[in-house]
Amino acid sequence: MKFALRELLYGKKKYILIELLLVLLMFMVLFLCGLVEGLGRAVTSAIDNRVADYYILSDSAEKLITVSELPDGIINEVREKTNSEVTTLDIQRMYLQKQGEERKLNVIYFAIDANSFLAPSVIEGKTLEYSDKDNPIVLDDDFMAEDIHVGDIIIDSASGFEFNVVGFAKDEMYGHVSVGFITRDSYTQIRTRLNPQYGTTIHALAFKGKPDDLDMDGKELVKKQDIIDNIPSYRAEHLTITMIIYVLVIVSAIVIGVFYYIMTIQKRRQFGVMKAVGFGMGKLSAIVVSEVSLLSVFAAVVANIFTFAMSAVIPQKMPFHLLPADAVSVSAGFVLISIVSSLISIIHISRVDPIQAIGGNDE
Numbered sequence: 001m002k003f004a005l006r007e008l009l010y011g012k013k014k015y016i017l018i019e020l021l022l023v024l025l026m027f028m029v030l031f032l033c034g035l036v037e038g039l040g041r042a043v044t045s046a047i048d049n050r051v052a053d054y055y056i057l058s059d060s061a062e063k064l065i066t067v068s069e070l071p072d073g074i075i076n077e078v079r080e081k082t083n084s085e086v087t088t089l090d091i092q093r094m095y096l097q098k099q100g101e102e103r104k105l106n107v108i109y110f111a112i113d114a115n116s117f118l119a120p121s122v123i124e125g126k127t128l129e130y131s132d133k134d135n136p137i138v139l140d141d142d143f144m145a146e147d148i149h150v151g152d153i154i155i156d157s158a159s160g161f162e163f164n165v166v167g168f169a170k171d172e173m174y175g176h177v178s179v180g181f182i183t184r185d186s187y188t189q190i191r192t193r194l195n196p197q198y199g200t201t202i203h204a205l206a207f208k209g210k211p212d213d214l215d216m217d218g219k220e221l222v223k224k225q226d227i228i229d230n231i232p233s234y235r236a237e238h239l240t241i242t243m244i245i246y247v248l249v250i251v252s253a254i255v256i257g258v259f260y261y262i263m264t265i266q267k268r269r270q271f272g273v274m275k276a277v278g279f280g281m282g283k284l285s286a287i288v289v290s291e292v293s294l295l296s297v298f299a300a301v302v303a304n305i306f307t308f309a310m311s312a313v314i315p316q317k318m319p320f321h322l323l324p325a326d327a328v329s330v331s332a333g334f335v336l337i338s339i340v341s342s343l344i345s346i347i348h349i350s351r352v353d354p355i356q357a358i359g360g361n362d363e
Helices: 002-010 012-048 074-081 141-146 184-194 224-229 234-266 268-276 281-311 324-350 354-359
Strands: 054-058 085-098 105-112 136-140 153-156 162-169 177-183 204-208 219-223
Touching: 012 224, 012 234, 012 281, 012 324, 054 224, 074 085, 074 204, 085 184, 105 184, 136 141, 141 162, 141 177, 162 177, 177 184, 219 224, 224 234, 234 268, 234 281, 234 324, 268 281, 281 324
Parallel strands: 105 177, 136 162
Antiparallel strands: 054 204, 054 219, 085 105, 085 153, 085 204, 136 177, 153 162
16 A cells, blocks of 8 residues: 555656546446436336335236226225225326416326325425315425425316415425325315216225235235336336446446556556566555555545535436435445456566566567
8 A cells, every 4th residue: 555655646647637537437427327316216206205015006007006996995995904004095197387377387196195104294384184274285396496385376277176385395206297295185176177977986005014915806916116117117217327327337447447557558667676676466466456446436535525516506307316325336336346457457467577677678
């Protein structure tokens, strides 16, 4: 480590340029990881945030809540057969308008029981359960950027049904559309206004914990992750950008390896002298690995600081979501790749002939 530090300080101008390259590569990888997670969250967060572990859907729904249809009385039937907590969930895409305005805003209604475990936590205002307003709605915080505030009245554009905004929840989206949590009573009234012949049905039942074995014809018990995986566009988007990340990591590894190899060639005579005065391959390898480790760790730290600082100022509507745990994993992988890339340089050093290097006949 001592020799590595001396080398880095001696050739600081050269190593600053290399460090800048490493920081940029690391930043690109972290930024893409944040985009992958952000785009995924924009599709799935409203389901992922729920504490439900299993759902019951109709067996013809192909694990899509929005196309499932269950009879209204099924909730009582299921409660008699299991000790698990169970509640209902309906999902419907509609449009909202702020009172007095013409513009329409996309929304996905999540119709729930106000006091159930599906109810969201709020970052501003009150929850559905503790609100004393008629027809309450808790909106995703993206609606705050649309100049909607707690206490405003918003209108379902199709039915004219009026909601009172009682709170905002953070990061609640489904299929790239912001969610509005409403009560089942409000949902039923909207559907009845749109279709007077509407017969009350349920899209899905949600379970907290694994339910007891349920023998119900025409119904399917689905894991939460399966629900997420089958949300339209989720897999295609996630796999595409994840593949881009893998390609970028591979390219980064090649670039890092080439740079270290070129540096090793430039210092061939120096390594030859070190071999001649008694440095073994173990010590030379340790010097190279120490240099690479110091450079890559410092680059990872700087790139993380820059990435998280940028994430604090980018627009709220930009789908960027990078968890510290993910950043640590990516950074550790980047450092490991850098160290593995340095092995090419170590192989080259092992082939250096001290006599040729000192004599200047190595070219």
